[in-house]
Amino acid sequence: MAVVAPLLLLFAQLLTVAFAAPVSQTLEVRQTDVSALSADDVAVYKPYTWYASTAACNPTNTSAWNCGTKCSANPSFIPIASGGDGGNVQYWFVGYDPSLQTIIVSYQGTDPSKITPLITVLRFALTPLRPSLFPGISSSLQIHDGFGEAHAASADAVLAAVRTGLSKYGVNKVTLTGHSLGGAIAIIATAHLAVQIPGVTLRTITYANPRLGNQAFVDFVNARSEMTRVNNLHDIVPILPGRFVGYAHTEGEVHIVKSGAWVSCPGQDNTNAECLIGYVPTLFNGNAGNHLGPYDGITFGGC
Numbered sequence: 001m002a003v004v005a006p007l008l009l010l011f012a013q014l015l016t017v018a019f020a021a022p023v024s025q026t027l028e029v030r031q032t033d034v035s036a037l038s039a040d041d042v043a044v045y046k047p048y049t050w051y052a053s054t055a056a057c058n059p060t061n062t063s064a065w066n067c068g069t070k071c072s073a074n075p076s077f078i079p080i081a082s083g084g085d086g087g088n089v090q091y092w093f094v095g096y097d098p099s100l101q102t103i104i105v106s107y108q109g110t111d112p113s114k115i116t117p118l119i120t121v122l123r124f125a126l127t128p129l130r131p132s133l134f135p136g137i138s139s140s141l142q143i144h145d146g147f148g149e150a151h152a153a154s155a156d157a158v159l160a161a162v163r164t165g166l167s168k169y170g171v172n173k174v175t176l177t178g179h180s181l182g183g184a185i186a187i188i189a190t191a192h193l194a195v196q197i198p199g200v201t202l203r204t205i206t207y208a209n210p211r212l213g214n215q216a217f218v219d220f221v222n223a224r225s226e227m228t229r230v231n232n233l234h235d236i237v238p239i240l241p242g243r244f245v246g247y248a249h250t251e252g253e254v255h256i257v258k259s260g261a262w263v264s265c266p267g268q269d270n271t272n273a274e275c276l277i278g279y280v281p282t283l284f285n286g287n288a289g290n291h292l293g294p295y296d297g298i299t300f301g302g303c
């Protein structure tokens with residue numbers, strides 16, 4: 001529960017801003033076009049949920065694809081490269097899934113027992129993308145500085161591994177995934193691959209990620225990858241940082257509701273009662289205990 005204290009501190013900061021925000025920014029047109037996924041549609045996410053959970057394993061284990069159930073759940077996976085130290089640099093791995101016919105990129109999430117990665121969550125200043133990684137991109141596209149730093153820490157190594165995989169396995173598709181902070185990094189990495197590998201087909205499936213960029217940034221990503229972000233019940237992390245401090249979510253929310261159904265919430269920040277914002281309209285409705293899952297039986301956490 002080490003995760004709760006820093007998040008509560010953040011809430012206190014954000015509430016101060018929330019009550020000072022102009023009313024016009026908080027009014028929303030209620031969106032009603034939600035629908036429950038079929039059992040078959042939910043099952044499609046399973047391998048990616050496992051891949052997101054596997055990023056909690058260290059590079060020795062993921063590079064050998066030896067990590068118990070988290071690895072054997074995707075038995076045909078072929079590792080290409082793994083890295084990170086689980087502290088300053090989140091673990092990551094890149095490989096090829098011959099049955100899904102895509103390169104997989106996955107990033108470690110926020111481990112509640114480790115404070116270092118969480119510190120980045122406590123900052124919410126928006127900053128332009130790094131010109132060294134995103135040459136020529138408009139400075140109007142802005143992201144959370146700490147998440148940008150977390151992405152940059154492994155960006156070159158991940159890009160090199162993705163290029164290796166695309167050429168070695170003769171595919172043109174990359175699927176990025178991650179839970180929590182790992183999801184935020186996966187979305188920034190989506191923009192990075194879109195800039196660095198023109199013409200690549202991108203798919204991004206994240207879990208419980210916070211907001212990480214401004215409207216111009218998420219517009220850019222939405223236009224370049226098929227986006228899905230899966231949220232569970234009353235998780236508080238996906239409502240942070242607030243829209244009132246300039247943040248927006250990528251499109252394609254899927255919200256796991258009380259009945260256990262997975263509900264598709266089209267658009268960005270869908271405010272329907274069945275979507276996450278409907279469940280967590282304010283920080284007081286949130287439950288940090290829902291952050292790790294379960295997501296169709298898979299709970300995030302250690303390796």
Ligand SMILES: *[C@@H]1O[C@H](CO)[C@@H](O)[C@H](O)[C@H]1NC(C)=O
Pocket residue numbers: 060061066067068303
């Ligand atoms: C990670 O790999 C080591 C050996 O390389 C093994 O002993 C250990 O059980 C693996 N971890 C998991 C969670 O399977």
